[in-house]
Amino acid sequence: EAGVAQSPRYKIIEKRQSVAFWCNPISGHATLYWYQQILGQGPKLLIQFQNNGVVDDSQLPKDRFSAERLKGVDSTLKIQPAKLEDSAVYLCASSFSIPRTWQNTEAFFGQGTRLTVV
Amino acid sequence: DAKTTQPTSMDCAEGRAANLPCNHSTISGNEYVYWYRQIHSQGPQYIIHGLKNNETNEMASLIITEDRKSSTLILPHATLRDTAVYYCIVRVENSGYALNFGKGTSLLVTP
Numbered sequence: 001e002a003g004v005a006q007s008p009r010y011k012i013i014e015k016r017q018s019v020a021f022w023c024n025p026i027s028g029h030a031t032l033y034w035y036q037q038i039l040g041q042g043p044k045l046l047i048q049f050q051n052n053g054v055v056d057d058s059q060l061p062k063d064r065f066s067a068e069r070l071k072g073v074d075s076t077l078k079i080q081p082a083k084l085e086d087s088a089v090y091l092c093a094s095s096f097s098i099p100r101t102w103q104n105t106e107a108f109f110g111q112g113t114r115l116t117v118v
Numbered sequence: 119d120a121k122t123t124q125p126t127s128m129d130c131a132e133g134r135a136a137n138l139p140c141n142h143s144t145i146s147g148n149e150y151v152y153w154y155r156q157i158h159s160q161g162p163q164y165i166i167h168g169l170k171n172n173e174t175n176e177m178a179s180l181i182i183t184e185d186r187k188s189s190t191l192i193l194p195h196a197t198l199r200d201t202a203v204y205y206c207i208v209r210v211e212n213s214g215y216a217l218n219f220g221k222g223t224s225l226l227v228t229p
Binding site for chain 2: 004033035040041042043044045048055056091093098101102103104105106107108109110111112
């Protein structure tokens with residue numbers, strides 16, 4: 001079974017530039033998550049999707065970050081404009097949603113995209 | 119989700135058992151203890167979870183105290199590839215909410 005795919009693996013941009021990350025979850029997983037992991041810290045949730053709807057985006061800095069999952073499968077996370085403090089690894093994860101419940105089984109993570117803002 | 123406390127770092131000799139503790143004194147009756155690990159340059163990986171009975175799988179064993187206020191993840195024969203950050207998370211099983219990670223324990227397995 002293919003895992004969660006993310007691209008690119010690495011990205012270096014200058015501050016004030018824009019950047020986009022792509023995620024393809026495990027087939028059949030309705031729930032998709034984007035996490036930000038700053039060096040030395042645990043991952044922090046940015047946004048959670050159920051199919052193409054947003055479940056939780058309370059920690060997403062909406063003035064500069066946006067995410068979409070238009071067809072309920074792939075997702076993109078965008079930062080515009082980037083700041084130095086956005087340097088981090090951006091992790092995408094997905095999980096299977098138990099039908100007719102609001103429950104998700106274990107989450108599977110991609111390898112992440114390492115963003116460096118200079 | 120209830121809060122957990124883990125040591126910042128630990129060392130273990132290769133071939134020995136690695137015992138990683140976790141305190142979760144405010145755990146609720148319906149919350150499970152989950153363990154994930156994150157190897158360098160990879161995303162977190164699920165290891166094991168349990169409610170109150172000890173659990174074992176091909177990766178590890180989980181020992182939960184009777185009062186459920188603490189637990190220990192045991193890697194019975196640690197290898198160099200077990201060097202990683204280990205996260206202890208308490209949450210309702212199959213919760214619709216996302217995982218809430220702390221800083222975890224950085225385990226270094228030495229030759």
